[in-house]
Amino acid sequence: xxSVTQLGSHVSVSEGALVLLRCNYSSSVPTYLFxxxxxxxxxxxxxxxxxxxxxxxxxxxxxxxxxKKSETSFHLTKPSAHMSDAAEYFCAVTHSGxxxxxxxxxxxxxxxxx
Amino acid sequence: EAGVTQSPTxxxxxxxxxxxxxxxxxxxxxxxxxxxxxxxxGLQFLLWYDEGEExxxxxxxPRFSGRQFPNYSSELNVNAxxxxxxxxxxxxxxxxxxxxxxxxxxxxxxxxxxxxxx
Numbered sequence: 082x083x084s085v086t087q088l089g090s091h092v093s094v095s096e097g098a099l100v101l102l103r104c105n106y107s108s109s110v111p112t113y114l115f116x117x118x119x120x121x122x123x124x125x126x127x128x129x130x131x132x133x134x135x136x137x138x139x140x141x142x143x144x145x146x147x148x149k150k151s152e153t154s155f156h157l158t159k160p161s162a163h164m165s166d167a168a169e170y171f172c173a174v175t176h177s178g179x180x181x182x183x184x185x186x187x188x189x190x191x192x193x194x195x
Numbered sequence: 196e197a198g199v200t201q202s203p204t205x206x207x208x209x210x211x212x213x214x215x216x217x218x219x220x221x222x223x224x225x226x227x228x229x230x231x232x233x234x235x236x237g238l239q240f241l242l243w244y245d246e247g248e249e250x251x252x253x254x255x256x257p258r259f260s261g262r263q264f265p266n267y268s269s270e271l272n273v274n275a276x277x278x279x280x281x282x283x284x285x286x287x288x289x290x291x292x293x294x295x296x297x298x299x300x301x302x303x304x305x306x307x308x309x310x311x312x313x
Contacts, residue, residue, distance in 0.1 A: 085237075124198075124199065124201075124285060124304035124305045124306040124307055125238075125285065125287075125302075127302070171238060183240065183302075185230075185237045185238035185239075187236060187237035188237055188238075
């Protein structure tokens, strides 16, 4: 069965520092990979999505993620953290167009220190 | 355009009671998904409704059930509540799943209902 591992349930970075949130998937190559963000007291929003068109995917708010098949990874990065980036981030994968088969990671809570 | 709306925002129940959670999808969306977000477990798929029918369910006991109404809104019912049912329940919607375009791959989430079972 497909699984998604997000290393580190809590990550702290200083404002202006690089943000790196890790995501690894198991099993076969997913059809799609996603990063969602959940701000406090809000629902999840799609940050970015990988659909095999390009290995480097750019999302909203300056985030990007690179799909590396050899490493079974889809890490999320942002060159310079902003206070407003403090949120919980979820990596997700699916092997089909049916969302009932989407597998989510356990989430990483990002803290940005001023 | 209004997003996915869920009610209530918070719900407090005691063990053995029943909880009913509601979701209104974005106008024009026919599919509604329910997820449970429990501490440390990430998002767990619960149920998928489309055109009024249950299309799939996750690995949850039968006391988790729901339905979708003709206007595509949905209810999630949890019977015989247990302490471990305490979680954030998220509803998401998307357009007609038979559409084969990239817009169909995006889920739109509501803000969730925080269920606390005491």
